[in-house]
Amino acid sequence: MSIDMDMKEIHDIFFEESEEGIDVMESGLLGLEPGNADPELINTIFRAAHSIKGGAATFGFTAISEFTHGVETLLDQLRSNQRAVSEDLIEVLLGAVDCVRGMLAALKDDAELDLNSVTECQE
Incomplete structure (x- = not known):
């Protein structure tokens, strides 16, 4: 087996695990309630992002x-109570999840990243 094939397989595992992580993040964010900083749920989302x-x-x-x-x-910041769980923050984070999902899809397909879209997500 060639090194290139080994690296492709490793990349495929990274993409698969990252897609699972994105799903965990999205599910967790959808489970957050404004004003209720559930530490376990926030930690789960954080670990997936990490x-x-x-x-x-x-x-x-x-x-x-x-x-x-x-x-x-x-x-x-949510974990340390420096920031409160709000509807706006949940929406921002869900948008970030969509952005990461798009970035992963582009890399997986050997396509160019839409850096304009990434910049918009960061604003």
């Missing part, structure tokens, strides 16, 4: 790693 960020950094997918780091920062 895993995606770490995997992306490992493989040099810098755009995903950097973007997910920002998501992780917001989630950490």
Whole structure:
């Protein structure tokens, strides 16, 4: 088996696990209630984001790693009660999930990342 084939298989595992992580994040965010910072649920969402960020950094997918780091920062603020769970924040985080999902799909398909879309998600 060639090194290229091995790396493709490893990338495929990363994409599969990241897609599962995105689903966990989305499900968790949909389960959050404004004004109720459920620590266990927030930790679950945070861990999924952290895993995606770490995997992306490992493989040099810098755009995903950097973007997910920002998501992780917001989630950490929720964990430390520096930020309250609000409808607006949930919407922002769900938008970020969609953005990461799109970034992962583009990389998986060897397509160009839509950096304009990524920038819009960050605003």
